Amino acid sequence: MMGNQLKIQLKPQIPIKTTDLIRDQTIKPSHSISIARPFKLRYPSLCLASVNPIQTPPITTVEMALTRRIGMATVALIAFATAAFVAAPADAAKEKRAFIRSTVKGHDIVIFSKSYCPYCKRAKGVFKDLNEEPFVVELDQREDGSEIQDALLEIVGKRTVPQVFIKGKHLGGSDATVEAYESGKLKELLSPKDDL
Structure with missing residues (x-):
């Protein structure tokens, strides 16, 4: 040994x-x-x-x-680190909800979209047929696009795109937009109302 x-x-x-x-x-x-x-x-x-x-x-x-x-x-x-980490996303989510609300209030037609999505293209095509110019937020071209989709889920209950808003009110996705167009409801929603 x-x-x-x-x-x-x-x-x-x-x-x-x-x-x-x-x-x-x-x-x-x-x-x-x-x-x-x-x-x-x-x-x-x-x-x-x-x-x-x-x-x-x-x-x-x-x-x-x-x-x-x-x-x-x-x-x-x-x-302490966990509290700071959890508080930051809560503030970011609140900021994204505020962005959505201010965008919807600031424009007659708003579409939250992705540039490559065929359903989004279909919804945008409806407004082109009506000679209307929607304000389009292309989520895939923004760094915060995913967070905005999360905020859309909280606001309208859906995370999918497109999400279409007409004069501050949520219309829905592609199918709801096409359905409203075909029934004439979309043209009615877009026409100015007489207060007489």
């Missing part, structure tokens, strides 16, 4: 039990044995084991108190 290294020669195909490793009086059950490379006990090959006595010093009251304080400080830091 050299230092803390012990070379154990095991012959293949001879069953071995872990208690066989403790036969030598220099290795006691109070020592921890770590094998340098994995082996199967049924067919072991040459293994290198290191023997280290288990010596764990007792933890003092001061160390326990310090550990507890560090743990509490860590929990407080995590709680």
Whole structure:
């Protein structure tokens, strides 16, 4: 045995039990044995084991108190970071809802759309047939497009596009827009009302 290294020669195909490793009086059950490379006990090959006595010093009251304080400080830091992280998205969502409301109030026709979407193209085509120019928000061309869609879900109950608004009121998606166009309701909604 050299230092803390012990070379154990095991012959293949001879069953071995872990208690066989403790036969030598220099290795006691109070020592921890770590094998340098994995082996199967049924067919072991040459293994290198290191023997280290288990010596764990007792933890003092001061160390326990310090550990507890560090743990509490860590929990407080995590709680603070989580609160800051959760508050930021809530403010962003509120900002997106305000953007939607102000856009809808500021224009007679608003379409929240994606430039590649065939349903959005269909809805935009309806207004082209009516010679109306809608205000179009192309969500796929905005960095905050996904957040605006999340806000649309909160406001109208749908995250899909297109979402069409006429004079501040939600009309619906592509199917609702085409249906309103074919029934004449869309032209009626767009015509100015007489107060007489």
